[in-house]
Amino acid sequence: MREKAEGSISLRMVDFWCRLWHLLLYLTGLLQFDLCNGQRLVQIQEGPLYRVKGYPISISCNVSGFKGPSQQDFQFILKKPNMDVNMISTSDPVFPYRMFSDRVTQKDIEIQRLSGSSVLLRIKKLLEEDAGDLVCETLHTDGIYLGMYAAETKLNVIADTLEVSYSGSPSQSLSEDDPLQLECQVSSQTFQHTHLSVTWFLHGEQDENPRPIITLDKDLTVKPGAGFEDRYGAGLISMDKVEDTTYRLKMPQVQLSDQGKFFCKAIEWIQDPDRSWTQIAHKTTTACNVEIKPIVVPGVGSFSVYLKASKGPLQEGDALDIRCSVNAQNHPGHFFSVTWLKNQQKVAQIGSSGVLTVFDSYKERENAAEMRAVKTSHMDYLLTIRSARAEDQGQYQCEVWQENMNEDGTFKKIQKQMSSPENLSITAKESDLAVVMVMEDAVTEGDALRVTCSVSGFKGPLSVSWQHKKDSGVSFSDVISLTHEGVMKDVGARYQSRNVQTLHSPAGNFILEIGASATSDSGDYKCIVSEWTVQSNGEMKKANTQSQQKAIIVNSVESLMKVTLKSRTTNVPIESPVELLCTVKGPKVSLAVRWMFQPRNSTVQTNILSIRHTGEIAWRADQRNYQLSIQALPTDTRFTLVVPRASKQQDGQYQCQVDAYQKDVQKALKNSNPLAVTVQKPVSKMRLSSPTSQLETTVNTDAKLECSVKRTTTNTSRFTITWIFGSQMLLTMDLDAVVKFGPAAGLEMDQRIRMEIRQKQNFQLTIHQVRTSDSGQYHCEVEEWLQDPLGDWYSLKKMSVSTELVVKEKEIKLHVQKENRTFNITNHQTAFTIDCVIDSQSSDKSVFEVTWFKVQEEEGPVTIFTAKRDGTLHSAISDKNLLFGRPLATHYKLTVPQINPTDMGQYYCQVEEWLLTANTWKKFASDKSGELSIYVHNEGDSEKLIDPLGITLAIAITLICLLVLVIILLLRKGHKKKSKLKKKKDCMWAEKNGLTLVPTCD
Secondary structure, eight states, X not given: OHHHHHHHHHHHHHHHHHHHHHHHHHHHTOTTSOSSTTSEEEEEOOSOEEEETTSOEEEEEEEESOOSOSXXXXXXXXXXXXXXXXXXXSSOTXXXXXXXXXXXXXXXXXXXXXXXXXXXXXXXXXXXXXXEEEEEEEOOOSSSOOEEOEEEEEEEEEOXXXXXXXXXXXXXXXXXXXXXXXXXXXXXXXSSOEEEEEEEEEEETTOSSOEEEEEEOTTSOEEEOTTOXXXXXXXXXXXEEETTTEEEEEESSOOGGXXXXXXXXXXXXXXXXXXXXXXXXXXXXXOEEEEEEOOOOTTOOOEEEEEEEOOSOEETTSOEEEEEEEEEOXXXXXXXXXXXXXXXXXXXXXXXXXXXXXXXXXXXXXHTTSEEEEEOSSSEEEEXXXXXOGGGOEEEEEEEEEEEEOTTSOEEEEEEEEOOOEEEOEEOOOOSOEEEEEEOSEEETTSOEEEEEEEESOOSXXXXXXXXXXXXXXXXXXXXXXXXXXXXXXXXXXXXXXXXXXXXXXXXXXXEEESSOOGGGOEEEEEEEEEEEEOTTXXXXXXXXXXXXXXXXXXXXXXXXXXXXXXXXXXXXXXXXXXXXXXXXXXXXXXXXXXXXXXXXXXXXXXXXXXXXXXXXXXXXXXXXOEEEEEEOSSEEEEEEEESSOOGGGOEEEEEEEEEEETTEEEEEEEOOOEEXXXXXXXXXXXXXXXXXXXXXXXXXXXXXXXXXXXXXXXXXXXXXXXXXXXXXXXXXXXXXXXXXXXXXXTTGGGTEEEEEXXXXXXXXXXXXXXXXXXXXXXXXXXEEEEOTXXXXXXXXXXXXEEEEEEEOXXXXXXXXXXXXXXXXXXXXXXXXXXXXXXXXXXTTOEXXXXXXEEETTTEEEEEEXXXXXXXXXXXXXXXXOEEEEEETTXXXXXXXXXXXXXXXXXXXXXXXXXXXXXXXXEEEEEEOOOEEEEEEXXXXXXHHHHHHTHHHHHHHHHHHHHHHHHHHHHHHHHHHHHHHHHHHHHHHHHHTTOOOSSXXX
């Protein structure tokens, strides 16, 4: 194909350079010496040509001045804006591109050779895509490239805008001499300058084909049809154009012979650049059925009719005479028309004017001088069949009409008489002539139907007549005949527009060929062969006739076409290829294929792609997901649809639908069997692990639970993570790392939990400020997801690991100093201090509430002062100005001034430890100090007390006081460093809560 294209380009280049050479010679004045002149010259019909879509076209092309063989080869190429498309060639059957190959194969496009150097390009049905610059090329046979090897013309394909209609009554009933007026509307919207011609036709009851009555030609001239000239000349037939679109037929006086169907036909013409007029479109209206009733004339004389036929035994080849005689009296001015009937069918007629009309299959015999009818006398009419056939036997009768002549020379029927019927029998004549029919028992619709009639035992020239009948209950009808002189004639009415021919080989075989058979061509075919001899007078006479018939079936394309869909890969993993093979077996016709798909668990079937019979492909699905190949084999055509990487979306049922076309006409539509394709997910290889099956912690701490994917199915796997607490979902994280809380998170837990990805495949759940109620089984459920070729994510498998969380209460470490002390004081002393020292605490975040109590023997402990955990102070004794101090974070002190005897008693402090848990303060522990015993004495009592004891007691008290002082100093020094940070925190806390401590924080 590439070599042919290069050859075409070379020829066009030669043509180009020759034209350039012409131009240079002309410009330089040297045109007297032209190397291209007198050499090869290709000429094509001059353009631009305008033709109508759907109608035929013939374009001539010829070559002259060439060397080489007398029969030159031609090829036609259609030039499109982006490429040149090979159409047809006389020498290369594979020359056409796909766009034209089917039409060339079906002979919709063909080259008719007029001579060795002249051809016609014939396109039977123009399509829009046939428009363009048409190039006619000839192949090189000249020895050297010299001349014009190609010629070009412009072909425009325009729309069919011709409109023809008949809007009158579908039938009319008239009497003789009544007027008839009919109208049809004709218009065209073609932009080009065109002319219209309109013809009225009559298809009478005795007419084999419609007869033209009158025509208004494209040049606006009026022409009467054959047989209507006299009436047109007498003004009894006319046609007028009314306004722009109406064409009116007027017949002032109808005759009995006018009975039949009237219709009008319009033809649109265009004038080509060569000044010739060409028919580009034609259309016909519906018919009006006109019935003509005869006028009964009273008082007409009677007449009788007699028939007389040849007597004696008749054989095939004998002469047969059938005479009709009319016995009439008192009929001045009357005329008679005589018709011979065989088995009630018309054979021949001699009209009142003496014109002979032969009907149906007898026309051929009349043309071959085998039959004639004459008027032998004023009242005798003779029908002669010079060589009778077996089929000539039957019942014969004469039909005679009495007629009057009108003033205008026309005839009017008055009355009719029939002769008595007479039966004739004709026996076959012995002969050596033998006929054998050879044909296939069946052919395919659209293929050529070929019937061979093999003849033997003959000596003289042969003629053949072919007949056909579709069903057993009907009679044979003529197809075509061939005279003994080799002239093909009398194509039957059904075959007028079809490619039908009959051939005679030198060996004596007659061949009937119908170019493109139809299913209606099924039935019996009869071959009637006649042998001719030369008479003594030199005339040819039919000596013997033999016939044979045989049945043939024309199978429709649909009955022969089978469509199957199969595949070796109907159960495949995702990402694997799927190959579907749609096989079409049957006749070689143009095919259109539609691939359809129905997803699993769906009732909706969608189209993947469609391939038109002309080769165009229309994709409905994403073309990137499919591949298509077509393979034409001698026995079938295979359409293969490949899914390179299957996805779950392509899991379902597939089907192919095939349309068969012949010459753009749909002949069959068949669906294949449905085929289910299963696309499977891969087997998951995921493995999970958890650092521990049990995690212990204490309240108010952060618990971290982990689960890890140790092994994945692919490197591109993604995961959804769901944490389940007990039997309810706590939270879930989707493929996009979006976290959603479940019912187990409750109204406040979602504030304490957080999900995060620590590494690519390590997932951690953090629970802040755990509580004992958070204890329980936590399940980490992991679902693996993969992405298919279409971008959809699908899940493989779910796995889970469990971790038990145990939350315990914290250990109580609160301890307050328990030292018991006793002080004897007089009422002259001004104050005493009750110390409350915290030795240890449960948490660095602990907050304390300290309350001082006084124990009275009768009433028990009584609250005297409270330092609350929020820093507020509350005194229960209103008449004393108690002084509160916090020198250290863990050292609280309360000073009682202005001592009086009522202050005597035991004092201690109670410490409560509070912790913040889940935004709520909770008392975690409580402890109390040792007791401070206070004894108050009057000053005289003190002296009495000392005097008996003497100096020894005074010294002892002094030593005890010094010892207590030393211990206090040592304790303060030991706690000084430890308390610096806590003191600073306590001062910040007091400042935050708006407190003023004694002593104040420096």
